[in-house]
Amino acid sequence: MQKNVKEKIRGISRKTDFYDYNLLAAVILLTCFGLVMLYSTSAYEAQLQFDGDDMYYFRRQAIISAVAILGAAFISRWDYHALIPVSGLAYLVALVLMAMVKWTPFGVEVYGARRWLKLGIQFQPSEIAKIAVIIYLPV
Numbered sequence: 001m002q003k004n005v006k007e008k009i010r011g012i013s014r015k016t017d018f019y020d021y022n023l024l025a026a027v028i029l030l031t032c033f034g035l036v037m038l039y040s041t042s043a044y045e046a047q048l049q050f051d052g053d054d055m056y057y058f059r060r061q062a063i064i065s066a067v068a069i070l071g072a073a074f075i076s077r078w079d080y081h082a083l084i085p086v087s088g089l090a091y092l093v094a095l096v097l098m099a100m101v102k103w104t105p106f107g108v109e110v111y112g113a114r115r116w117l118k119l120g121i122q123f124q125p126s127e128i129a130k131i132a133v134i135i136y137l138p139v
Helices: 002-012 022-048 058-076 078-101 125-136
Strands: 108-109 111-121 121-123
Touching: 002 111, 022 058, 078 108, 078 111, 121 125
Parallel strands: none
Antiparallel strands: 108 111, 111 121
């Protein structure tokens, strides 16, 4: 079984020099537009709450966005076929995490909806499930 998967990975993965710079530019432009909208809507509140620092929310989100874009650009260079052996496990982990939201005390209700899980950090397991489904379905 393992040998068969490794052969498939070797056969499928071919290095290409193509990188979609148009997609990267679109992501950067949309992120910049979102940051401008964020500043537009939150500057007054930030100025009142953070001693005249109207850029507080903008700066915080800009740092998060920059790290996310750099991380996405780095991850886009990986060969995604290497995820085939762990796709079933990722899918199972995502199902367990989503079940924990509903049936354990770790599930957190925010604004009337129980979608968050608090395990040291608070996150939405549905985001992990999206990635797990994407890598599991083609197998």
